[in-house]
Amino acid sequence: MLAGTTGARAQGRELRLLMLGDSITAGYGLARGEGPPARIEALLREKGRNVRLLDAGVSGDTTAGGRARLEWALADRPDAVIVALGGNDALRGLTPAQMRTNLTAILDGLAARNIPTLLAGMIAPPNLGAEYGREFAAVFSELAAARPQIVFYPFLLEGVAGEPTLNQPDRIHPNPRGAQVLAERLLPAIETLLDRVASSPAG
Numbered sequence: 001m002l003a004g005t006t007g008a009r010a011q012g013r014e015l016r017l018l019m020l021g022d023s024i025t026a027g028y029g030l031a032r033g034e035g036p037p038a039r040i041e042a043l044l045r046e047k048g049r050n051v052r053l054l055d056a057g058v059s060g061d062t063t064a065g066g067r068a069r070l071e072w073a074l075a076d077r078p079d080a081v082i083v084a085l086g087g088n089d090a091l092r093g094l095t096p097a098q099m100r101t102n103l104t105a106i107l108d109g110l111a112a113r114n115i116p117t118l119l120a121g122m123i124a125p126p127n128l129g130a131e132y133g134r135e136f137a138a139v140f141s142e143l144a145a146a147r148p149q150i151v152f153y154p155f156l157l158e159g160v161a162g163e164p165t166l167n168q169p170d171r172i173h174p175n176p177r178g179a180q181v182l183a184e185r186l187l188p189a190i191e192t193l194l195d196r197v198a199s200s201p202a203g
Contacts, residue, residue: 017190067102
């Protein structure tokens with residue numbers, strides 16, 4: 001942890017971390033304080049990081065929805081942003097090309113403001129077919145590869161998806177324990193993101 005002292009702790013100010021997402025981010029079906037943003041904030045504070053999570057999760061949102069409300073979401077002037085969208089694009093059968101266009105606009109908008117960004121990928125449900133699944137996953141990996149300044153976390157629900165004990169009865173949304181596991185697994189990537197804030201002030 002000594003190597004990660006350049007961010008919020010060294011500055012002595014509260015950093016604002018925005019999580020732009022859908023129902024996973026919004027903590028669908030969970031009590032207040034049980035969703036991923038709240039769990040992430042708690043873990044960061046346990047590690048001595050002065051960070052406040054800004055929950056910009058909207059249930060049912062697609063990448064198009066996230067793109068449309070990006071300006072509004074940035075009104076709180078976050079120091080860094082987690083982009084966690086795409087699941088609903090797959091559930092609605094929207095094309096990977098549409099998702100790529102929307103995510104490109106979001107990522108370019110954040111880059112133009114010099115806001116350090118973490119892109120969390122998703123995986124399409126298998127019922128949409130192998131080809132769709134490959135094209136869907138490639139959107140995230142290719143966008144990240146083209147933007148080396150971005151922190152890339154390939155699958156937001158890594159270690160949670162498909163685990164009955166970590167999900168609600170709908171098998172889509174994490175339960176409280178699942179949200180905690182999600183936060184714990186995502187934490188190292190988030191710390192990498194936060195350590196980039198000092199050298200990349202938000203514009």
